[in-house]
Amino acid sequence: MPLRVVIAEDSLLVREGVTAVLRQPGDIEVVAGVGDLPALLAAVAEHAPDVVVTDVRMPPTSTDEGVRAAGRLRTTHPGVGVVVLSQYAETGYATALLAGGSASRAYLLKERVSNPGQLVAAVREVARGGSVIDPAVVEVLVSANGRTRVSPLADLTSRERDVLAEIAQGKSNAGVAAALFLSERAVEKHINTLFTKLGLAAEPDTNRRVKAVLMHLADGVDPG
Structure with missing residues (x-):
């Protein structure tokens, strides 16, 4: 069975790009694409996906909706993996994402969308319970810790x-x-x-x- 994925991204262009990347291998089915947090939660309830790929910032507040969605889904839908995409290599987002555990969670920079293999690999990894942190975020973390x-x-x-x-x-x-x-x-x-x-x-x-x-x-x- 193909992996079922919901994409949450307020930019239509980016959302369509992520959709195209994930559909390319043939073993991933994008069952919904939405543009804000309420629509994401509704789509998960309706479609029961295996994985959510979400922007870290989107309406209604454009602050940390992706991370908050990941935290809520850990309680309401613990079997759903979450890949958070961000333009920023900020360890604060990664730390918040993993606060409840690293299983089935990934944090990637949006630039990885241009490398289909990395994004697809992250989706597959969280679907089987693993975790992925973008190397750029890791570098910032280890630099901050000397x-x-x-x-x-x-x-x-x-x-x-x-x-x-x-x-x-x-x-x-x-x-x-x-x-x-x-x-x-x-x-x-x-x-x-x-x-x-x-x-x-x-x-x-x-x-x-x-x-x-x-x-x-x-x-x-x-x-x-």
Whole structure:
């Protein structure tokens, strides 16, 4: 069965461009194209898509509707993947998008629409529960955290890396514990230690968790 996709973008030209790109491979069906947040939520309720591709800013306020839609769909339609498109490499949007977990979420720059393979790959990845963060956003993040050529994850133990990998899949502490056959207390200890090693100890818990996930996704990306 083809993947069913709803596109939300207030620019007709961009919306049509994204539609054309996604239809090209033949295994993706665009079931609706809308231009604002209320219409997006209505389209999801009507068409039950596998994935939503949405602009980060659109009416009614043109601020962060795409991110807010992703957050709402995590509750109302948890099986729907979301790809957020933006003109800006702003880590704030990516952080907000992943605040509830990275599973089935992607954040890409709109320039990727000109590279059909990247956009299509992101749609397929979130449909199967994965996550994608644009390399340009990752570079901004690691620069802001003073990353050098040495991975910030280099000091983590193998167990701490395992814990972080599970967190990056959107799992709670209980979920991590079950996956790694650890107690929740042990998981909490590993998480606090890796936060400290990554220089995130002073951040509020939610932000630390999301930033750690972004650093995990950035591992192996050369900022040069």
